[in-house]
Amino acid sequence: MIKKRMVLRFSKKTWNQPIVYRLVKEFDLAFNILKASVFPKEASLMVLEISGEEAEFDRGMAYLESHGVIYEPLEANIKKDEDRCVHCGACASVCPTGALAIQRPEMYVTFDTGKCSGCELCVKACPPRVITATLSSRV
Ligand code: SF4
Ligand code: SF4
Structure with a gap:
């Protein structure tokens, strides 16, 4: 089981797709929303704390990538x-x-x-x- 804070950036084309919902449904991941800046028809951003099995987490990130979502770990300095x-x-x-x-x-x-x-x-x-x-x- 792993838990990571991730920044997800959505484009004008993906802002209203149920991508985060599918992360939960298809990859059995749980998430907490730490920050969300979602604007209709604009590029949007979410900061999520995502937890789940490591292999499923990796598959979930590959899913994000395949749908044009840019993601990056949020690092604590x-x-x-x-x-x-x-x-x-x-x-x-x-x-x-x-x-x-x-x-x-x-x-x-x-x-x-x-x-x-x-x-x-x-x-x-x-x-x-x-x-x-x-x-x-x-x-
Ligand atoms: S220095 Fe602090 S933040 Fe870094 S690994 Fe150790 S306990 Fe964790
Ligand atoms: S005072 Fe120094 S040694 Fe003690 S917990 Fe804080 S950083 Fe660590």
Whole structure:
């Protein structure tokens, strides 16, 4: 089971087709609408959090492509404020990828952005709230 936030862009020709409905019906995917800017007969945009089996998710994305919908993952850009970090280690204990890790013996918490998956678990785990997430896509 996977869950991804995706930006979907619809053209003037596809804005009113039941494409998202079919994603649910044919590929057994669930979605939450995070944002929607839909304009009659104009290019439109939806930001969805889509979850389901990985193979079905891939098939669903191929379906979008075949219907002229441009899609792109919405990526969380994680930043850690080094000046305000107290190196308590709370974020490293929840980080599933090891992007946040405790460097021993200094006991500094380091952040390797290359390992970050953007799951945002660390944002809520940080007591002084010095980790922030901003969302961006390339489309
Ligand atoms: S967003 Fe997730 S993977 Fe990235 S540093 Fe935070 S907990 Fe680790
Ligand atoms: S939880 Fe926050 S304060 Fe603690 S080590 Fe991580 S970033 Fe620093």
